[in-house]
Amino acid sequence: MxxxxxxxxxxxxxxxxxxxxxxxxxxxxxxxxxxxxxxxxxxxxxxxxxxxxxxxxxxxxxxxxxxxxxxxxxxxxxxxxxxxxxxxxxxxxxxxxxxxxxxxxxxxxxxxxxxxxxxxxxxxxxxYRAQPQTRKVRELLDAKAIGRLQLIHATFGFTFDKPGDIRLDPARGGGALLDAGSYATSFVRMAAGECPTRVMAAARWSDTGVETTAAGTMEFPDGLLAQIWCSFGTAYHRHALIAGDAGMIETTYLNHPPEGGAPTVYLRRGTTAATERETIETAGGSGFxxxxxxxxxxxxxxWVGWTGATPQESVDIVATLEAFAQSLKTGGWVDVRRVPLA
Ligand SMILES: NC(=O)c1ccc[n+]([C@@H]2O[C@H](COP(=O)([O-])OP(=O)(O)OC[C@H]3O[C@@H](n4cnc5c(N)ncnc54)[C@H](OP(=O)(O)O)[C@@H]3O)[C@@H](O)[C@H]2O)c1
CATH class of the missing domain: 3.40.50.720 (NAD(P)-binding Rossmann-like Domain)
Known part of the structure; x- marks a missing residue:
């Protein structure tokens, strides 16, 4: 150019x-x-x-x-x-x-x-949002390939313990929730196509006062349920499963495949254990x-050129993470204070 x-x-x-x-x-x-x-x-x-x-x-x-x-x-x-x-x-x-x-x-x-x-x-x-792997998932969801969504699970974990790093410092926005958990939460927000209404979470903590492992549950207005996991204390894993009333999708929603594995999407169109699992290979490369x-x-x-989170999705992701953090303090359900952007 x-x-x-x-x-x-x-x-x-x-x-x-x-x-x-x-x-x-x-x-x-x-x-x-x-x-x-x-x-x-x-x-x-x-x-x-x-x-x-x-x-x-x-x-x-x-x-x-x-x-x-x-x-x-x-x-x-x-x-x-x-x-x-x-x-x-x-x-x-x-x-x-x-x-x-x-x-x-x-x-x-x-x-x-x-x-x-x-x-x-x-x-x-x-x-990961710019990767062909994720764009294929979105295409399948847009085409209602697995029917009405009932359950979503997204997880991202790895082993991380570097003293002095910003991820372990509460004053600099550390913690597994804002780090790996933002990925899992963003995936759920993308797949659901809407913001959860309320959430609940539990965590394990570091000596520095940040959560090192967390699990959270989300409820959506139309009955959809979702869960996220995130951790600084597990073997590397990154996975998401979307279950609809007519099929299911599995993805690793990778940032930079082949780092982390092949950028494959698995799809079942059907409801029984006998339903064949289709394997869809996609291209990889630097997500950056x-x-x-x-x-x-x-x-x-x-906006036609942008494959990533929209401004409203980003606000909803932050609102969800904020509600998760509040639930870690209260131990109960917390309403997500969604703010519609003008
Ligand atoms: N998208 C992804 O795949 C991905 C992956 C990793 C991280 N991230 C995100 O990228 C951001 C940076 O992560 P990182 O691991 O690259 O962090 P990092 O190496 O610690 O870099 C942060 C930089 O911020 C500057 N800074 C300004 N004030 C600071 C302060 N008070 N304490 C520490 N640094 C300060 C420093 O630059 P100077 O000293 O040069 O001014 C520092 O090099 C985070 O938001 C993280 O969540 C995203």
């Missing part, structure tokens, strides 16, 4: 995940990561050299003021997403924000309100590359 039509990205923070993001971006036409900001200039320079970025800013504000940047990728600690997404919007740049979008529903709504006021796009990064290409198309052509 010619200069002037390239979407010029900046990255806020020398975050670990930005390495994979930059690797994915390098394979996408019409996108260029042109700048990076770090609180520590020398760390920023070294990181920029490593991932192949030319310009380094020694403050986040300087990146927001950079006229050569059209869009900003935010991989900051979860508690910082809201403040910086709003500031980026006010600077007139589009935003691809890491998951979970925010740590409260009020913050999520404020972020979308700021983006709308500034006339920029704001979306949440879930690489697919997500970045979709973000580029969103900016160029509007």
């Amino acid at each position: 010619k200069e002037g039509k390239t979407l010029r990205f900046g990255i806020l923070g020398a975050a670990n995940i930005a390495r994979a993001f930059a690797k994915g971006a390098a394979t996408v036409d019409g996108v260029d990561i042109v700048a990076l900001a770090s609180r520590d200039a020398s760390k920023g320079r070294a990181f920029a050299d490593e991932i192949g970025v030319a310009r380094v800013h020694a403050s986040y504000d300087a990146l927001l003021d950079d006229p050569g940047v059209d869009a900003i990728y935010i991989p900051l600690p979860n508690t910082m997403h809201a403040e910086w997404a709003i500031r980026v919007a006010e600077a007139g740049k589009h935003i691809l924000c890491e998951k979970p979008l925010a740590s409260s529903t009020a913050d999520a709504v404020a972020m979308f309100t700021a983006a709308k006021a500034a006339g920029v796009h704001l979306v949440e990064a879930y690489p 590359a697919a997500e970045i290409a979709s973000f580029r198309d969103l900016v160029a052509h509007g």
